[in-house]
Amino acid sequence: MSEEKIRCQFGLWDSPISPARMTQSTSFSSVAWDQSGALIWLESRANRGVIVVQAANGEAPRELTSEHSIRAKVGYGGGDFTAGAGWVYYVAAENGRIYRQALQAGLPQPVTPAFGQVASPALSPDGRWLVYVHSYEDQDCLAIVDCEGNYWPAKLASGADFYMQPAWRPNSQFLAWVEWNHPNMPWDGSFLKLAKLDIPNTSQKRLPVVSEITTIAGDEQTAIFQPEFSPDGRHLAYCSDVSGWWQIYLYHLETGAIRQLTHTLAEHAEPAWVQGLRTHTFSADGKNLYFVRSSQGIQTLWCADIETGEETRLPLDSAYTNLEYIACGGKGDNERLAFAASGSGKPPRIIAYNPAKGVKIWRRATSEELPEENYSKPQAITWQNIDGSEVYGLYYPPHNPRFEGKGKPPLMVYIHGGPTSMAQMEFALRNQFFTSRGYAVLEVNHRGSSGYGREYRNKLRGYWGIYDVQDAVSGARRLAETGTVDGSRMVIIGGSAGGYTVLQALVDFPGFFKAGICLYGISNQFTAAVETHKFEVHYSDSLLGTLPEAAEVYRQRSPLFFAEKIQDPIALFQGEDDQVVRRNQSDEIVAVLQRRGVPHIYHVYPGEGHGFRKSETIEHYYQAVEKFLREFVLFA
Numbered sequence: 001m002s003e004e005k006i007r008c009q010f011g012l013w014d015s016p017i018s019p020a021r022m023t024q025s026t027s028f029s030s031v032a033w034d035q036s037g038a039l040i041w042l043e044s045r046a047n048r049g050v051i052v053v054q055a056a057n058g059e060a061p062r063e064l065t066s067e068h069s070i071r072a073k074v075g076y077g078g079g080d081f082t083a084g085a086g087w088v089y090y091v092a093a094e095n096g097r098i099y100r101q102a103l104q105a106g107l108p109q110p111v112t113p114a115f116g117q118v119a120s121p122a123l124s125p126d127g128r129w130l131v132y133v134h135s136y137e138d139q140d141c142l143a144i145v146d147c148e149g150n151y152w153p154a155k156l157a158s159g160a161d162f163y164m165q166p167a168w169r170p171n172s173q174f175l176a177w178v179e180w181n182h183p184n185m186p187w188d189g190s191f192l193k194l195a196k197l198d199i200p201n202t203s204q205k206r207l208p209v210v211s212e213i214t215t216i217a218g219d220e221q222t223a224i225f226q227p228e229f230s231p232d233g234r235h236l237a238y239c240s241d242v243s244g245w246w247q248i249y250l251y252h253l254e255t256g257a258i259r260q261l262t263h264t265l266a267e268h269a270e271p272a273w274v275q276g277l278r279t280h281t282f283s284a285d286g287k288n289l290y291f292v293r294s295s296q297g298i299q300t301l302w303c304a305d306i307e308t309g310e311e312t313r314l315p316l317d318s319a320y321t322n323l324e325y326i327a328c329g330g331k332g333d334n335e336r337l338a339f340a341a342s343g344s345g346k347p348p349r350i351i352a353y354n355p356a357k358g359v360k361i362w363r364r365a366t367s368e369e370l371p372e373e374n375y376s377k378p379q380a381i382t383w384q385n386i387d388g389s390e391v392y393g394l395y396y397p398p399h400n401p402r403f404e405g406k407g408k409p410p411l412m413v414y415i416h417g418g419p420t421s422m423a424q425m426e427f428a429l430r431n432q433f434f435t436s437r438g439y440a441v442l443e444v445n446h447r448g449s450s451g452y453g454r455e456y457r458n459k460l461r462g463y464w465g466i467y468d469v470q471d472a473v474s475g476a477r478r479l480a481e482t483g484t485v486d487g488s489r490m491v492i493i494g495g496s497a498g499g500y501t502v503l504q505a506l507v508d509f510p511g512f513f514k515a516g517i518c519l520y521g522i523s524n525q526f527t528a529a530v531e532t533h534k535f536e537v538h539y540s541d542s543l544l545g546t547l548p549e550a551a552e553v554y555r556q557r558s559p560l561f562f563a564e565k566i567q568d569p570i571a572l573f574q575g576e577d578d579q580v581v582r583r584n585q586s587d588e589i590v591a592v593l594q595r596r597g598v599p600h601i602y603h604v605y606p607g608e609g610h611g612f613r614k615s616e617t618i619e620h621y622y623q624a625v626e627k628f629l630r631e632f633v634l635f636a
Contacts, residue, residue: 006402010409010438010486011634013400016370017433019622023615025429026365028340028348030276032083033329038103039338039362040083041350042070047613051081051090053103054362061363064101067108068092072119074135075162075535078274079120085127089147091118098132100147111149119275120165123147124172129208131156131166131175133275138534142166142177144207154207157195162186162535164275169229169236169253173197176216176227176236178272183538183546186272187420187450187457189220192227192238194251216251217242217258223454225269226278230286235306237261237280237289239269241454246270248280248291250306261304262311266295271420271450277325284331290314292323294451296380297394297425299323301337301353314355319343319372322426342427345372373401376435378425378443383478385447391471392452394423395479396431396441409440410633411485413476413513415494415501416443419460419468419543422451433622440485446471446501464543465557468501473509488514489633495519496581496610503559503589506566515632516570517625520581520610523560523589526551531582563592569599569632573621575608601628 006013029042029049037056042049049070054061071093072080081090086103089111096117099108112118116136123130127147134143134153141158145151157163160179164186167176175197180190196212217240218224225239225246236251246269248261262268268291269279280291289304298321301314316323320341327338335354342348348365376399382390398409412434416423423443431441445451447467448460460467472492480487492513494502499521506516522528529540529547545553555561570593574586583604593600603624605617612618 003402005404007404007406008438009634010398010405010407011489011629013398013403013405013436013438015400015433015436016374017429017436019619019626022429022433022622023618024366025347028324028350028363028365029078030080031325031327031338031340031350032081033327033338034083034086034088034103036086036103037330038083039329039350039352040064040081040088040103041338041340041363042080043363044071044613046615049080049093051088052363053088055103064088064103065090065108068094068099072275073117074119074133074140074275075533076274077119079133079164079276082121082123084123084125087123087147089121089123089130091121098130098145100149109149111147112143112145112153118143122166122168124168125170126172128172131168133163133166135534142175146207151205151207154209156208156210157193157213160191164190164272165226165277167227167229170231170233173199174229174253176229176238178218178224178227183541184220185420185536185539185542186225187223187241188542189218189222190224191218192216192224192240194236217249223269225272226280228278228280228282230282230306231284232286234286237282239279241269244455245453248289248304259309261289261306261309262291262293264293264295264311265453266293267451267453268293270294271418273418273421279326281326281328281337283328284335290326290328290337292326294424296392297423297445297451298380299424314353316353317359319346320351322424344378344425344427345375347427347429374436375399375432376441378431380425383475385467385471385474389447391447391475392445392449393475394425394443394445396428396435396443398435398438398440400436400438403438405438408483408486409438410489410491410514410629411476411479412439412441413472413490413492414441414443415468415472415492415498416445416449417494417496417498418450419446419448419464419497419501420450420457421497422449424451437626440479442475442479444468444472444475461542462545464540465500465504469505469508472501472505473512476513491515491517491629491633493517493519494521496521499581500559502570503566504557506568506570507559507562508565510565510567513568514636515568515628517573517628518570518586519573520575520578520586521572522581523558523563523585525554525558528581528585529554532580536580560588560592563589564596566593566596566598569628569636571625571628572600572602573612573624574602574604575610575612576604576606577608578610580610599632 145153350363
């Protein structure tokens with residue numbers, strides 16, 4: 001007999017997802033294969049990064065890096081390690097050096113000196129050289145060093161503001177990479193470069209140098225993503241949004257011909273917020289290209305025949321709707337694809353996949369104690385904004401197998417960061433925290449979000465603080481008007497750029513939301529533009545305009561200058577060491593709230609930056625949010 005459900009007010013259900021449980025998951029940051037068949041991945045555990053190796057013989061996984069925490073710190077990070085020829089090369093968080101460590105046994109050995117920050121190490125196929133992104137005193141370049149660190153590193157390419165995703169041709173004589181310049185972000189306009197290298201023989205005591213550089217694709221209005229050479233050296237695959245969608249193209253190294261491989265109106269790349277992202281990989285024989293396709297927030301796995309262009313969707317378990325860091329290993333019948341994979345009801349896992357043999361799970365991010373039926377299943381929805389065009393989002397209904405609700409559920413309207421990011425159908429435990437308590441959750445992919453083509457992504461240009469706010473309000477209003485949620489108990493929540501949208505919504509639509517929750521949000525666009533890190537220092541040029549000409553726009557879109565309009569309760573959370581959105585952004589808005597007597601709570605977390613990593617911080621945050629919602633939303 002099935003257990004009779006408990007009838008209880010929405011928002012007050014007893015949830016198995018406690019604040020303490022929110023601290024227990026591990027995140028996966030990259031996946032790679034070694035030629036030996038070993039699978040290597042990076043785990044982020046609270047504020048520590050650990051490389052884990054799964055040997056080809058199937059022995060238990062082994063932690064490789066006990067001496068260092070692994071984390072690259074160029075921009076927002078990423079590109080933390082590479083592997084090859086029985087070695088792993090990683091970036092130590094403590095000093096920014098690249099270290100070399102054998103997969104079998106042995107202690108780490110430094111390869112680069114300790115100055116500046118590095119990312120995206122790429123090992124040459126002959127195992128002699130290591131190319132990487134280097135950043136020092138806001139000057140970026142591609143640098144090269146021998147793989148044993150015997151020589152002092154040298155600049156290989158410089159002059160651009162940013163570099164990303166270096167990739168070697170199999171003969172080790174050509175290198176490709178992506179570069180771009182201010183004021184662009186990498187998804188605005190970037191260039192695919194191909195360099196011919198002068199490689200010394202073993203008797204010459206020097207590093208390779210560039211003899212020729214060619215621009216293959218891209219311009220100031222076209223975004224390029226992930227160059228990848230085929231194993232036979234014939235093709236260079238990359239993504240370009242020149243057509244309006246990120247499609248995959250093939251550049252023939254011998255003839256110079258460029259051919260578009262994919263044509264479906266979907267995304268085959270993603271905004272390069274961090275180094276090291278991958279969405280496609282060649283088969284070992286170079287005859288096929290495996291790739292991840294994203295549509296409506298759902299990712300699927302495909303294979304394209306290089307010669308014919310014929311596409312086949314691979315029968316990966318449909319419960320995996322988010323696939324990251326695709327990598328191919330093995331040959332023939334033993335060829336396998338590895339990912340960090342998750343779904344709305346499946347916490348992140350490291351999996352290996354063979355179309356004939358299915359999925360093998362190598363690592364789980366959580367204990368997976370909760371059965372899938374405990375999780376809310378999201379659905380992609382659309383609605384009309386005020387000009388009649390479509391807005392996109394993901395709706396999570398309240399769900400807890402033990403409870404049924406009374407009346408209509410309160411709504412959490414979640415705004416992603418960026419703002420050029422997107423909500424995807426992945427395992428989002430933060431949403432399940434609320435849905436399991438009886439809240440509905442709407443993740444808004446407002447105009448300006450990624451995942452729906454370049455035109456949609458560019459709609460926020462000049463309208464940041466307007467369209468994102470309007471789309472959050474129109475989405476919430478639609479759910480309220482259809483009777484799906486309680487329109488008198490709606491909360492807007494977001495971090496970083498999403499936190500800015502929270503503040504701006506409370507300014508422009510006082511009384512519409514019952515409360516707001518703002519994590520390290522921007523309150524003053526002037527100081528945000530001049531105090532942020534190099535990666536985003538000109539980001540606002542396209543979103544708001546260039547200063548000083550657009551000074552009035554910056555003022556009108558700064559919640560701090562209109563904070564007297566805020567009347568709804570608000571909870572604010574800030575990392576003390578945040579270098580992207582500095583603490584003064586929260587301090588100043590809180591001072592106005594205090595002066596005006598607006599109900600609020602404010603927590604500053606020592607040792608935390610842009611996003612919270614420490615277990616004690618995360619647990620306290622969810623405890624504080626739950627208490628805040630009970631006081632100002634459920635019982636108000």
